[in-house]
Structure formats: C-alpha cells, structure tokens
Amino acid sequence: MSPQPRTRLTTVMHSPTRLAILGVLRHVQQINFSDLQESLELSTAELSRQLGILEKEDLIEIAKFRERRHAVTRVRLSPSGREQFQQYLEELRKVVQAELD
Numbered sequence: 001m002s003p004q005p006r007t008r009l010t011t012v013m014h015s016p017t018r019l020a021i022l023g024v025l026r027h028v029q030q031i032n033f034s035d036l037q038e039s040l041e042l043s044t045a046e047l048s049r050q051l052g053i054l055e056k057e058d059l060i061e062i063a064k065f066r067e068r069r070h071a072v073t074r075v076r077l078s079p080s081g082r083e084q085f086q087q088y089l090e091e092l093r094k095v096v097q098a099e100l101d
Contacts, residue, residue, distance in 0.1 A: 008091045012057050017050050022085050030076035051075060059084060
C-alpha cells in the first residue's frame with residue numbers, strides 16, 4: 001500500500017499566502033518587492049515575514065540593490081525552489097484527484 005499523497009506535501013508551502021507568492025514567482029524570472037506586494041495585496045510587514053520564511057527554506061532568493069538612488073528589492077524562485085514547488089504541485093494534484101480505494 002503506497003503512502004497517502006497528503007503526507008508528501010511540504011507544510012511550508014501550504015500556507016495560502018506562501019502558496020500565492022510561489023505561484024506568482026513560478027511565472028516570472030524575478031519581480032520587484034513592490035510589484036509582488038501590490039499583486040497579492042499584502043502589507044509590507046506581512047510580505048517581508050512570508051518571504052523571510054521562504055528564504056530560510058532556500059525556496060527563494062532576495063537581492064537588494066540601488067537603482068537610480070532608490071533601494072530596490074527583487075525576489076525570485078531559487079533553482080531548487082522552482083523544482084521543489086513543481087514537486088509540491090504534483091503531490092497536491094495527487095491529493096485532490098485521489099480516489100477511494
């Protein structure tokens with residue numbers, strides 16, 4: 001008997017906010033913090049907190065630099081984060097498409 005698919009879901013990605021962040025990042029090479037914040041309608045503090053969790057897990061990379069005298073923060077999925085998120089989505093599909101035995 002194979003394990004129940006839900007047991008393979010990574011809980012760090014399962015938060016609705018972190019799932020939404022990863023979903024956006026999946027479709028872009030990188031995104032400015034402010035654009036991500038606006039698209040997800042999150043406060044600066046909440047987005048920063050969630051990104052910190054994802055960065056600690058090595059799912060994303062955050063780059064900070066100056067552009068024409070302004071501080072800019074860009075966020076992107078790390079290569080391993082992209083792979084892990086794809087695996088998560090595959091496991092999630094198995095959970096929602098599971099049939100009773």
